[in-house]
Amino acid sequence: MKIDWAALGSVFGVSLVATVALVGLFTLGVVALGKQEQATADGGTSHAEGRGGGSAALARTGAYACFALCAAAVAYGIYLIVA
Template sequence: MDIDWAALGSVFGVSLSATVLLVTLFTLGIVGLSKHEAATEQGDGGTSQAEGRGGATLARTGAYASFALCAAAVAYGIYLIVS
């Protein structure tokens, strides 16, 4: 039995990178939603004249984008396993 250490290291590196990326995307989504909630509780609501559309809307949009990228990465992983 011969172990291909280069292939094993490659799989480890890709798995570690994918895990860190997914956790980071999910964390950014949670942070964006919490910033949206904080801005909404302060009464900003994303309609302040000084900020244009406001930080609350930008935080919510960024959070949804992060969650969408996270879901796309998970769906791609499932596609790779199934095919």
């Protein structure tokens, strides 16, 4: 039995980078949801007040984008395993 150490190291490196990237992206989504709740509590969701309505919507959109990218990466990984 011969182990290809270069291939093993390559798989380890790619999986480590992918894991850190996915966890970081999910964390950004959670932080953005926290910012959205804080902006909503501070300024409400009304644009007429001129405080926080746009930032709450932007934070929510960013959070959903982060979660969608995480879901897409997981779906792509499952596709690679199945195909």
